[in-house]
Structures are given as C-alpha cells and as structure tokens.
Amino acid sequence: EVQLVESGGGLVKPGGSLRLSCAASGFTFDNFGMNWVRQAPGKGLEWVSCITGSSDYIYYADSVKGRFTVSRDNAKNSLYLQMNSLRAEDTAVYYCARGGGYSFVDYWGQGILVTVSS
C-alpha cells in the first residue's frame, strides 16, 4: 500500500524558514517523480514543485521560485521542501504527492499545515 506521510509543519513568522519532510513507503521510491501541492485555507489546489526520480529535473511554481527548494533522499525514501523567506500567502496545507506517469498525481499524503503569521 502506498503511504506518504508529511511532517515538519507549524507556525513560523514572516521571513522565517521551515523544512517539510515526506516519508514514502509501499513503492519503489526512486522510480517515481514526486510533487508538493498546497491548498490555502478555503481555497483550491496550487502546484508548488516537482522533482524527478533521480533528481535530474526540478521545477517550481513562479510563486515560490527562489525561496523554496525541493530535494529527495532515495536511500531514505524521503522527499523534502525547504521553505525560506516565508510570507503570509504561503499559509496552506502542504501535500506530498506521487507523480503518476508524467503528467498527473496518483497518490497524496494527508497534508501538513504551515501557518505564516507574526
């Protein structure tokens, strides 16, 4: 059974940093691209970043480029999102999600809340 479990969320002040982690199990982790998708309170879904299985290719949404860094450790079956220079508008539930094929997401974690507030 595919499982994705996020951790590392919480309350942080504007301008601060936070590192999210996602522990994956139930599949061969390095065979799959991985994504971060976020959802602000009461709003829709926003794709944040993706990374290929071997970390060869990494992409970001314009809204986070230059502030967020995605990485993975295939030996630990883990995905990470380093978030710097956080803003109030980064407040959201962040989902770790497995890439299904090339162009969609087939499994999602339960999500972790990040709140940016003074």
Add this chain to the structure above:
Amino acid sequence: EIVLTQSPGTLSLSPGERATLSCRASRSVSSSYLAWYQQRPGQAPRLLIYGASSRATGIPDRFSGSGSGTDFTLTISRLEPEDFAVYYCQQFDSSRFTFGQGTKLEIK
C-alpha cells in the same frame, strides 16, 4: 501559462441524478495531460481520471471523463451520497501543473 476554468462553481443535485462538470482551458491541452480529482471535506484529493478519459485504480465506472482541445467534461452517471465533494481538473504543460478553481457538488 494555461488557465483552467471550471463550471459551474457549485452544482446542486440529488442522489441518483447525473452530474456534468466542465473544465475549459485557455488554449489547447493535450488529452494525455488532463486529469480530474475529487476532494471530500477534510481529506486529501483523490485521483479519478487521467489522460482525459482513463479511470484511476479503484474508481467506480459511474465516473467518466471526455473531451479534447480546450473543452473537457467529468460525468458522474448516478450520484451516490459519497460523491458530494469538490472536483478539480488539472493539466500539465511546460513542466508545470495547473489546477482549475474547482466545482463544488452539493446535495440539493
């Protein structure tokens, strides 16, 4: 950037009725790169349809997807109580994912 516009914003129907949800793209999308998700309150999204018309694993056959170019449709043939949720379309282009704003399917 391709913008996806979903309509209607809210759809009020009764169990047993047929639901038709629309997703329109600002320019042509490859059918291979169009997906639909369901999100129930308090839960993570769930993949329903990929490649515009292929059902994901475990998705009941009352869910179907169709369309091409700029116009795509998700149809639920006979609504069950658990189908009342928010639905999102999503496309992939230039190594970016974008989502529509969602359609809320509510019980009438």
